[in-house]
Amino acid sequence: MGELVIVREPTPNPNAMKFTANRPLNNGPTKTFYNAEAAQADPVAAELFALEGVTGVMLLGDFCSVNKTGQADWGELASRIENVLREAYQ
Secondary structure (H helix, E strand, O other), X not given: OOOOOXXXXXXXXXXXXXXXXXXXXXXXXXXXXXXXXXXXXXXHHHHHHOOOOEEEXXXXXXXXXXXXXXXXXXXXXXXXXXXXXXXXXX
16 A cells, blocks of 8 residues: 655644645545544544644545644644554554
């Protein structure tokens, strides 16, 4: 299957970032989670919510969109998000 490649893409919302992969992350309908409690049944979303500062997760096709608190720094958080995605989909 090859290495999972993830490209970070900013969005108009400074507290949201899109992570596009070179393969599907979700083959079904859009999965949207607004809090950690709602994400408990989805292992990837639950791991993302375990990262400090994550406030929302959406998985659709080949991308994952993540929302964060205004205080969280994308520099550190984005790398952690990519690590979660790589572990889950590699």
